Amino acid sequence: MNPLIKALSRILPERQVITDPLRRLAYGTDASFYRLTPEVVAVVESEEEVQAVLQVARAEGHSVTFRAAGTSLSGQAISDSVLVLIGEDLASCEIGPDAATVRVGPGMIGGEVNFRLAPFGRKIGPDPASINACKIGGIAANNASGMCCGTAQNSYRTLAGLRVVLADGAVLDTEDAYSVTRFRQSHAKLVAELQRLGDATRADQALAARIRHKFRIKNTTGYSLNALVDYEDPIDILAHLMIGSEGTLGFISRITYRTVVDDPFKASALVFFPTIEAACQAVIRLKPQPVAAVELLDRPALRSVEDKAGLPPVIRTLGNDAAALLIEVRAGDASVLQQHIDAALAALLGIDTVETVVFSTDAATCEMYWKVRKGTFPSVGAMRRTGTTVIIEDVAFPIESLAAATLDLQALLRQHGYHEAIIFGHALEGNLHFVFTQDFNEASEVARYSRFMDDICKLVIEKYDGSLKAEHGTGRNMAPFVELEWGAQAAGLMRQIKDLFDPDRLLNPGVIINDDPQAHLEHLKPMPAAEDIVDRCIECGFCEPLCPSHRLTLSPRQRIVSWRELSRRSAAGEDAADVEAAFAYYGLDTCAGCGLCSTACPVGIDTGELTRRLRGRGLGSASRQVGQWTVGHFDKMATASRIGLKLGHAVSGVVGEGLISRLSGGTWKRGMPQAGKRPAPRSGHGDPVVYFPACGGRIFGANSPDEATLPEVVMDLLVRAGYAPILPEGFDKLCCGQMLASKGMAEEAEEMANAVAEALLKAADDGHGGAYPVIMDASTCSVRMQKHLAGRIPLYDFHEFAHDALLPRLTIIRKPGPIALHINCSVRRVATDAKLRRLLEACVTEIVEPAGVTCCGFGGDRGFVVPELNAHALRKVHDALPANCCEGVSSNRTCEIGLTAETGRPYRSIAYLLEECSRCEAMAY
Template structure:
C-alpha cells in the first residue's frame, strides 16, 4: 500500500492524499451502520484526477469507492481500500437559459442546485429527505427519490445526458456526439453485449414482463434492469444502468437533468384515520387526485413526536391503530390550487375520518405539519440507549397491498422485540420506511437482527413481491438478498453487467453484488458511549446532515467526524488504551479548528450541537495555568480589555513599520488587513428623552474602534436609537462586564456563567426588572444571554430590535450601490435571516446574501488563532460580490474583521447602514 500512497502523492497535492488515522476513520464513516476504514483517502477535483487515481488503484489491485456527501444509509460510501472523496472542483452547475435542463457535477449539493433553479420556477426531480446535504453524485448513483418525485421524476426518468468514467479509464459523454461516436468505436464489444442482453430479455416474454412489473413501484434493489427493456440503443442502456449503480460500474462525473416545475402555491393537510386500513384505502383513491405528496404515519410514529413543541394536541389523544396522512398539493396559481384542494377534499369525504380535514396555505402552519413527519426519524434516535444505532429501511409494495404489509410489519416488529419501531413513508408510491434501534455490540442482538432480516425479506418477496429497497439504493444491508427478490435469472444478468464494466471487481466491491449470505452482518459500526462530557453526543447517528453548515468541513473535520473521532477516543479511554496519534491530531482537527458556531444543531435531526462537545472537551483539557489565567481575566475584565487594547495599538504601530503583508506573515495570519484601531476607554453619553431602552455595548465593540469616535459602534447605536425616538441608557461599570461568551468558547464554563450572572444583575437593575427592553449589539452575545436568561429578562439582539422597533420609526433613503450582508452563525441560529435581509432592503436597492457562506469561521478568537479556518469558511464569498459593491454589513464585530480581510471591502454592523440611510433621509427632508 505504501507504494500506492507514494504514487498518489506524486499525482495529487500532498494535502489531498490523506493517511492519518483520525481522518481515515472519520472519512470512512457514512450514514449507515457499517464501517470500513480506508487505507488512504484521495481528494479529487477533476476528471483527470479521478481517472489517474482509478488507474493507480488498478495497477496496485486495490478496491476503489467514490464518496460524495456520505449521507448513504446503506454503506455504499465506505471501503477498506482507496476512498475517492469528491472535491469542490466537481461541484459544477450550468443551467439552460430556459431552465429546461441543468448540467451538474457530482459534488454539488442537491438543494444548492434547486436554489439556483428556483428563480426559473423549476427544480430537479429527485427529492430525497437528505437533499440539503446529499450531493448529485450520490443522488444519481443511488437513484434516490423522496416524498414527491415518485418514480416519474427520479434520476432514471429525468436523465437527459450523463458523463461517465469507466474502470478502464475510458470516458463517455452522451451529450457529446463526438464522444459517443468515439466510444461506439472503442467499446464496440461492450455495447454489443449490452444490445444482446437487451434483445435476449425482450425475446423472453416472462422475464421482460417481470422486469416491467418490478418497476411499476419504486425499486432500487440491484442494477436498473429496466434500462434493458426501456431502450434499444446500447448507449442509452449504459447511461441508465449508471443510475442506481452505486459506484460499482463507473464514476459519474456529470449529469444533465430535465427539470420539473416548482410551484409557488402550496397547501397541506394533516388528516387522521381510525385505522391503517382506512388510511391506505384513501391512499388508493388519492392516486388519481391532484396531490403531490401523501405521507403515511402510523400510531407509533405519531406517538413518538406527540410531546414535541408545536405538535397538534390531538396526537396525544388518538386511539391505538390510528393513522395519519400528510397531504400536499401544489398549483401554478392560487385559483388552480383552490381547485386542487377541493378535488382532494372531495376524495377524502369518501373515507372514514377522525375529524374533518382542512388544508392550510399558511407557510408557518405548513412547516408545523411537516415537522410532524420530519420529527419521526429523529424521535426514535433521540431516545435510544447509548451504544445502540438507529436502523432505517425502506421497502415498497403495490398500493393495494400497503395496509396489509404495514400490519404485517407491525406484527414482525413485535415478534422480534422491536417494540419502539415506527412506520412512515411515501404512501402514494406504496413506499414506507421503518425505524428501530439495534445494538450490534452483543452477539445475541446481532442474531436477533439476522433473524428479523431473514423473515422480513421472505415476507416481502413471497407474499407481496415487493421491493426490498425502494429509494436508498441496495447497499450492504440488502446485497445478500438481491437474488431472493429478483430470482436466479435476473440476478445472473446483474452479475454479468458487473463483469462487463468491472472485470477486476475493484469498483465498490461487495455493494449490490455480494454472494456472501452473511455480508449484511459484517463490518458493523461500533457506537461506543461518549457522552460523559456532553450527553447528546450519544444520539448522533452519523448521518452527515450537519456538514454543509460547518465552516471547518473540508479543512479538517465536520461535526459528524468530530463525534466519530471523539467516540473512538472515548472507547480507547474506557478500554485503557492510549489515545495515540489519533488523540494528538484531534487537538487541532477536532478542537482548535471548531468554530463552536452551533450551526450543526440547526441541521441535525436530533439537535446535537457539536460545538458544545468541543467546549466541554476544551475545558477538560485546560491546564491548571490556563484555568488560573481564565479566572484572573474574568475577575479583572476591565484590565484584560485594557491589555487587549494595548496589544492592538502595538499591532498598528508594527504595521506602520513592517507593512500589513509582512506583519500578517509574522503573526501566522492573526493580523488582518483592515484591522480596527483600539476603541478608547469610556463611553458615549446618551440623551435623556424618549422611550427608555437599556443598551449594553458588548466587549468586542468596546475594544475595536473606528476611524473617528463618532463612527464607533456604541456611538452609532446610541445615535440611531435616539433618532428613532428612544432614550438609550448604558449601565455603569460596563468595562468590567461581559456576557461570558469568550470564556465559554474556551471551555471555561464556570467563569462564563459567572460573567453572565454578573451581567444579569446589572441588566436587571438597569431595566427595572425587565420593565424596559435590553439591547445587545453583537448577535453572539445576544444568543448567549437569551439562552442564559431564558424568559427572566427581555433581551433583544440589535438585528431584531432594529427590525421590529426602529424600522417603523426611521425615515430611510435607499443607497443605489449594492451592499452585501452576512448572516453570522448566531443570527442564523436565532432565525434572523428575514429580519436582517429586510433591514438591508429598507436601506439599499440591491442586497446580496451569499447563499454558500454560513458561519464565517472567525469563532470569536479562532480567526486570530487559526486564521486558516476563517479563510476556508469564506473561500466562496468572492464569487458572490456584486460589481460596484460599497461594503458589507453584519452583526458581530469579529466576524466583520474576518469578512473585511477576506474581501477587501469594509464590513460593519448593520446599524451603520441604518445610520447612514436615516441621516441621508433627514438631509433630503430638510432640503
C-alpha cells in the first residue's frame, strides 16, 4: 500500500480515506475550469483529524488542499496530492444572544445559516450567488461577497473571531483569552514578525496608502494586506489575513460573524437605458442613496434572457448599445421602504431611460427579476458548443470609470472573437462579471485565451488600476498576475506572509503565490461530449445539497463528471474498467432519480434522466422480459407483492423485525405496512370526481391492521365533502409505469402510462364535451400523469385537490401536534409545497419540517434495493424531530415507508390527518 495512504488509514476511519480512481476524479473536480486528480481524498470530521492529516502529509512529503463545497471558480480547491474534504461533523451553528453574532463551523452551507437566522430578522453579510451550495469555510477562505454585501459586509468586515489550525498543527482561538495567551508564547516568533510587518507597513505611507486604495473597491487578488494597516494587534492581523487566504495559510475550523439586518420589506425595479453611459451615470447617482443592490446588465446579457416569461416586451426592442439596471431597496417597514424608493427615483431624475421607472413590491415580480439576473450566467453555459467550457471572470473598476471600462471590456471581448460574451455585475461596487465560452482542446484556442488574459490585465491594471479578482478569489487563475496588479513591494510582502505561515509550502501550493507565468494555462479541465441531456453541465455544484446520495456515493455533478470521463475513455479507446465497475454502484444504483438537482441547476439539468437512460442501456434480456411481462400482468405482480407482505409479517411475528431485516439485506423495514387490498367502489351523491388509487397505496396498505387503507380514507373524504368518487374501469390492473421508468424501461413505462391515460380519459368524460376532475394519491405518480395528460384533463395530486376543493367543504377541528411534515421530491419539483403546508396548517397547530432533509432517498424501489441510500438521505431527520413529535405526514406511500423505518414514527398520507380532523364526531383536542 502507498505509504501516504497507509499512514492516513491509521488515523482516519476507512470510509474517510478515498482512493478509488472514480471518486478521486469525481470528488476532486470543482466549479473552475482547472482539473487535478488528487492522490487521495481525506474526509475530516474534526479539528483533531485536520491536525493528524497535516502531520501525516508533512511526514510523507505531500501537500494538502482543503475543500468545502467546491463551488469556487478560480482553481483554488483542486489538488494532485492530498485533498481534504470538510465533513458534516464540522457543520456546527451556534446563534449568539439576540442573534447579533453566529458561530459557525466550516461545513455549514451559507444558506442554511441564513435559514436559521431568519426568525430573528438577521443574516450573515456575505451573499454570494452560490450561497445555497457553498459552505462557510469557502465563503471565509475566499472572502466571498455578492450582490448586496459590497465591501462593508463581507467576511473581512463582519469577522468577530475565529479558530484556525496552522500548517504546523497549532490551534488558535481568537475568542479565547487563554488560547491567545498560549499562542503568543508558543508562536512568539510568528507573532513578533506579524507585529513587525504591520508596524513597517503602516509606517510606509506610500505602501499603506496603496493598500487602502486597492481595497476601496472589491479586491480578492492576493492576500488581505489591509489587515496590516487596519489592525495593530498581531492576533487581529492574523485573523484577518486568514480571510481570503484560500487555504494557503491555515484551516479555518470555526468562524464567528457579526450578523446584519435582513430587512423584511423589499422593492425592485428593472430599468432600461439607451446606453451604457446613461446606466453608469445612474449608478454613480444611486451610490450614496439607500439602495441595497444595483445590478448592471449589458445588451448581450439582456438578449440572453429576453425570452423569459414575465419580462417587459420592450426588452426585445432595445438597441445594441442599451443596458439595464436591476435596483433593489430594502427597509424594516413599509413607510421607510417608500422613502428609499422615493430617494432612488429622485436620483434617477434627468437621466435618459427607455421607460418610466417603476418599483414593484410584489414578491413574485421581484423574484422573477432576480431569477432573470441570476440566469444570465447559465444562459451562456447552456448555449455553448459541446466540448467547450464556460468561463466567468470578475474584475472591479473605480465606479467613476465604470462606463468607459465596460465599453472597453466589450470591445476587447469582440477583438478576441468572444462574440457570445455577456457582461453583468454589481454596479455599486464597480464589479463586473463577464462570461464567455472557451475551447481548450486546441493549442491555438489556448493561445487565444492567453492573449486575451494578457490584454485584460493591461486594461484593468494599467488603464484603470482596478482589481483582477473582485470576489472570486485569486486561485490559480490570477496567481501569475498578482505582482502585476500589486507591484513588486506589495507582492513581496505577500511572499513574506506565505513564508511566515507555511515555510514548507505544505498548504495549497500554486494558489495565490505562484512564480510560474503560465500557471493559468496549465491543468485545464477537459469537457468532452458525454450525453446530450447533460452536456450543458458547467460543474458548478449547485445541485449537491439537494441530492440524497451526496456524500454517500456521488452527487449529480460528480455523476456527470464520471460519465464524461467514461465517455472520453471510450472515444479515445482507453481502458475504463477501473472506473466503469465502480460507476455501476456509485453512479447508477444509488441515484434516487428524484430530479431535485434540476431545481437548483442553473441550466435545469435533471441528472436522474441520465441515470435512467444508462440503466436502460445496461438492462439484460431477462430484465427486459420481466418488464414487458409486468406491462400486461401488473395485477398479478401486485398480488404477488401483497402475498409477500403477508408472509413477511407472519415471519417477523415469529422471529422479529430485526432478524428478518438482516436476513433480507435491509429490504424488510421496521414498521413495514400491512398488505393492501383492492379498493371497493363507494357511492356518493354529489359532484363527480375521478379517483385513481396509485399502486403504492393498493400494494402497501395501512401502517397497522386496525387502520383503513389510503384509498378507503380518500374516498371517505370525498364523500364527506360532497363528491361522488368514480374509480376508473380496470384500475386495479393499471400502473402509471413510474416503477419501470426508474429502472430505465422507458418504452414499457410509456405503454403503462398510456393505458392509465386511456382509462382516466374515459372515466373523466362528462358526456358534454367536458371532463370531471381527476385525483391521484401519490405525488410521484401524479406528477408523471400530469405531464402525460397536460392540456387534456385536469389532474390533481391529492393535496392540491384537498387544499382547493375539500377544505372549503369540511369542518376542521385542529390537533395540537407537533406533526412532522416531509415534502417529497415530486412536490418540491413542481412547487406545490405551499399548498401542502397550508393543508397541514389547517389540521394542526404545531408543525415540524426538518431542515436539511430533501428527498428521502427511497426512490421508488431504491429504499428496498439499496437501503443505505434511504438511511443516508434521512440522516439529519433524527436530531430535527423533537421527542414529543410522534407522527408524520407526506404524500407518497413509498416515501412514508422509508420515513417510518428510519424515524421509528409512523408516517402516513396527509389524507389520514385530514380525515381525522374532519370527522363529524371529532372531539376537541
